[in-house]
Amino acid sequence: MNFLAQHAELVWCIIGCMLVTAIPRVLPVMYLRAEKLPPLLRHWLSFVPVSVMAALLASQIFYYNDKFDPTPGNLYLVAALPSLLVAWKTKSFFGTIIFAMLLVAGARFFGLY
Template sequence: MMIVTYIPRMLPLAILSRVTISKGVLDWLGYVPVAVLSALLAPELLIKNGELNLHLSNTYMLAAIPCFIAGIYSKNIFVTVITGMMMVVLLNKLM
């Protein structure tokens, strides 16, 4: 099992360590984590019971707003996560 999981990780590293990658490709690859995170978060924040939920009763969507702001200003994942957790707790208590 170790070999099966190790080979797909080791081969690209071994091959790409010998290749010079252009700055444009590296810049483009920098957007991959943001795109993946957005693709994972958007359905959780905006869809409930298979339907788009943009109502003020959607506490996850409301909590995401200050969470995004904290992430933009602090650039610190710990501050962002704590802000999101506190907002979800507060909004669930208030609503």
């Protein structure tokens, strides 16, 4: 008996996982080319990456020690504020992340938080 016959369910499961992973990524690229979209829709879609990044960051910045904490006792919030300045000045994604990580590591190393 060959491998495919023995593990048919596993093979179909892997194929299904490949499809549900690939389809949401391939279809928009194939059918939503920027040349075909109306200008208003292109302008609206330009805000989607920023909105997604803001939602991801807000959930990580404002929740500290498993609770909502918008106070100066929140290390992540305190590190995020100067990091915004670095992001604005340098326009460097990785530079901003490295700066924020160094701030958090430094605050923990020196016992500030």
